[in-house]
Amino acid sequence: MEMPVNTFKSALAKGDPMWGCWAGFATGYAAEIVASTGFDWLLIDGEHAPNTVPTILAQLQAVAPYASSPVVRSVNQDAALIKQLLDVGVQTLMVPMVESGEQAAALVRAMRYPPHGIRGVGGGLVRATRWDGVDDYLTKAHEALCLIVQIESPKGVEQAEAIAATEGVDAVFIGPADLSVGMGHPGNPGHPDVQQAIEKVIKTVQAAGKPVGILAPLEDDARRYQALGCQFIAVGIDISLLRQGALATVARYKERSTHQSSSTY
Template identity: 75%
Template sequence: MQMPPNAFKAALTRADTQFGLWAGFGTGYAAEICATTGYDWLLIDGEHAPNSVPSVLAQLQAVAPYDTAPVVRTVNQDPALIKQLLDIGAQTLMVPMVESAEQAEALVRAMRYPPHGIRGVGGGLARATRWDGVADYLANAHQELCLIVQVESRLGVENAEAIAAVEGVDAVFVGPADLSINLGYPGDPGHPAVQEQIAHVIGVGQAAGKAVGILAPQEDDARHYASQGCRFIAVGIDISLLRQAAIANLGRYREQGEAAAPSRLY
């Protein structure tokens, strides 16, 4: 049995922008619906959505038959949790609030087996190995794993060049909402001072040869970041899309109704 190729990691080497959808419902059923809609990638959110390791597993299994590539965001930088997520078959991890090269290096080690890392061997217990069905998994797993680090604080921006330079970091993802509040502009990622820092991170990533991504549910934001060189952009959030559609539907039957726009604050 062959190890499944990481379509998302391969796509980051291409020039075209990869458009993604944020999955926050925490269920395989909802994730599968999203996977049928044609987005290039789907972010299974383990940080702010009500997810556990079993619910992430259910979503990975649900989207496996489709072309949409799953990306799993961890709740933190715990190497034990990273081990579990890799063992259940996550091949691309996004890790929040990375603020130094040392943190990035520790994450790389958490994703690799000794002697290059500290990942424990799950062997026949692990879905990632297809329960020992993938030959030479231990030697070759790192080739199909992808690490995305999130830069979303003032300190992270200050250290962005060193973070992006870490071998084993495949991509950098900007978190506009956390960055804006960290810089003193809560709820205003469009503030010029915040935009300056975002542009800096994008430039640093490009200079290091690393793909840069961002969350931009507003169309004008997404197009702006694409023009700046972001290679993978989440252009929608499933929960927000449902809420917007529900409000718009009710508005057809009431003369006055609440208008719902995509949030810039997530």
Template identity: 70%
Template sequence: MNLPRNAFKAALTSTQTQYGIWAGFANGYAAEIIAGTGYDWMLIDGEHAPNTVPSVLGQLQAVAPYTTAPVVRAVTGDANLIKQLLDVGAQTLMIPMVETAEQAQSLVRAMRYPPHGIRGVGGGLTRATRWDGVPDYLTSAHEELCLIVQVESRIGVENVEAIASVEGVDAVFIGPADLSIGLGHAGNPGHPEVQERIRHAVDATLAAGKACGILAPNEADARRYQDWGCQFIAVAIDISLLRQSAQATLARYREPGTPQTPSRTY
């Protein structure tokens, strides 16, 4: 059996924008529905959604037959958690709140086997190896693994050049919500200071030769970030889509009330 190809990692080398969707329902049934809608990638959120390693596994299995590429966001950069997520078959990991090059280097090591890292060997116990069905997995796994680090704080943006330059970091993902609140502009990623910091992070990432992504459920934001050079953009969130659609449907049958404007962050 061949090493499973990472379609998301391959797509980052393309000039075509990759449009993604946040998956926050934390179950395989909902994830499979999303995977069948045609987005280029989906974020299985282990930071703010109630996911565990087994629930992430279930979603990876549910979306495997589809072309939408799964990206798994861990709640933390803990090396033991990274090991578990990789062993159940995640090939692309997003790690939140990365603020230094040293932290990024530690994440790279957590994703690689010795002598280049510290990842433990699970062998025939793991889905990643297809239970020892992939020959030479130990020496070739890194070729199809993709590490995305999130830069979403004042300190992270200050260090983004060094972070993006770390060998083994494949992409930088900017978190406008955390960045805006960290800069004193809670809920307002459109504030000029926040926008300037986002633009700086995008430019620095591209200058380092790495792909840059961002969460932008607001269309005007998404198109602006695309113009700035972001190659993968999350333009939708499943929970928000359900809530907004449910509200809009009910509003057709009730007296007009105060219109609700979708959030520019979540």
């Protein structure tokens, strides 16, 4: 059996814009609905959504028939958890709050087998190998894996060059919400200081030859970040889309205050 193709990694290499949606409901049913709508990629959130390894697996299985490429965000940088996520079939992993080249290099090692890393061998026990059905998986696994590290703190911004230059880091994703909080402007990623930091990261990562992504629920923000050089942009959040749609429907029949969409989440 051939190694399953990482469609997200292949699309990144082409350089075309990729529009994504955050998946926060933590169920395969909801993830499948979003995957059927035409987004290029879908972020299954293990950091802020109530996900576990089994619920992430269920969502990977649910979206597998669709063209929307799954990206999974881990809750932290724990190598043991990363091992579990890779074993259930995660091919594109996003890791939050990376603040140094050393942290980035440790994540690369967590995703690779010895002698280039520390990933444990699950063999026929794991979905990633198709239960030992993929020929020569141990030597080829890294070719189909994609590591995205998040820069979302002032320290991460300072270390952006070292992070982006780390061999094995495939892309960098900027987190405007956490960055705005860390810079003393909570809930205001549009603050000039935060925007300056975001532009600095975009230019630095591009100079390293790596793709840049960002979360931008508002269209004006998304278009601006695209013009600045971001290639993969999350423009929707499933929970927000449901809530906004529900509020708009109720508002047609009941008087209530106008709800403003958040620029962060």
